Amino acid sequence: LWVGRSSRCAQTQRSLAPADMAVGPVDLSFLSDPGSFAKGHFAADDHGADDFRPMGGPEPEGFCMAPVENPKTFCADVKKTGLAPGLMDFKHGTTTLGFVFQGGIIIAVDSRASMGSYIGSQTVKKVIEINDFLLGTMAGGAADCSFWERHLNRLCRLHELRTKERISVAAASKLLANIFFQYRGQGLSCGTMVAGWDKKG
Numbered sequence: 480l481w482v483g484r485s486s487r488c489a490q491t492q493r494s495l496a497p498a499d500m501a502v503g504p505v506d507l508s509f510l511s512d513p514g515s516f517a518k519g520h521f522a523a524d525d526h527g528a529d530d531f532r533p534m535g536g537p538e539p540e541g542f543c544m545a546p547v548e549n550p551k552t553f554c555a556d557v558k559k560t561g562l563a564p565g566l567m568d569f570k571h572g573t574t575t576l577g578f579v580f581q582g583g584i585i586i587a588v589d590s591r592a593s594m595g596s597y598i599g600s601q602t603v604k605k606v607i608e609i610n611d612f613l614l615g616t617m618a619g620g621a622a623d624c625s626f627w628e629r630h631l632n633r634l635c636r637l638h639e640l641r642t643k644e645r646i647s648v649a650a651a652s653k654l655l656a657n658i659f660f661q662y663r664g665q666g667l668s669c670g671t672m673v674a675g676w677d678k679k680g
Contacts, residue, residue: 573605573618575672583676586614592621610635613651613675620668627669631655647677 544550557563578585588605591598605617607628613635617624634654638646646654652673659667 573616573670575605575616575618577616577672577674584614584674586616586672586674588616588618608632609651609673609675610639610645612645612677613648613673615655616672616674618670623667623669624671627655627658628671630658631673645677647679648673648675651675 545553547553549556557566558568573591574589576587578587586606590601590603590605592600592603603617603621607615607617607625609615609628609632615624615628615631617628631651631654635646635651638650655671655673659669
């Protein structure tokens with residue numbers, strides 16, 4: 480295994496393989512002209528807008544491509560060989576990420592709404608604010624997620640009014656899980672993540 484390493488696509492190579500492994504060099508000749516693979520979005524197009532530069536800015540530099548024989552067809556080539564079955568079968572649907580850090584949480588979600596191959600919108604807000612300290616994510620049926628997370632918002636507010644303190648993240652999540660459990664087998668399509676900050680962190 481050879482890895483190309485250094486800034487600006489220089490062809491400095493370093494071997495990471497143990498001495499007892501059979502290793503072949505990787506052809507990095509395509510790095511001599513990375514522009515052929517990584518055209519900037521200001522490159523000439525079919526409309527002849529090759530002189531367009533917003534705010535007089537320069538052409539952005541290209542980026543290094545993977546050191547493989549043909550980067551454009553790499554995924555299809557790996558799939559055809561059958562060496563890694565399932566590796567290139569990318570899953571479709573909503574991507575939801577949650578990160579915990581010292582100052583709280585970060586929730587990241589994509590923004591595409593689709594039905595099969597039809598893309599309805601690229602600007603859907605899939606993070607739903609339950610209250611100032613709780614967030615829910617939307618995956619599955621948009622109507623189901625939106626309705627039940629707004630309902631959770633009401634339940635959390637009622638809890639706060641009754642007990643004079645904010646609901647914990649675990650309790651809010653359990654409320655929603657219990658609701659979903661009651662509707663099992665009835666076609667509810669809601670894959671959601673409830674995250675937030677409370678007294679426990």
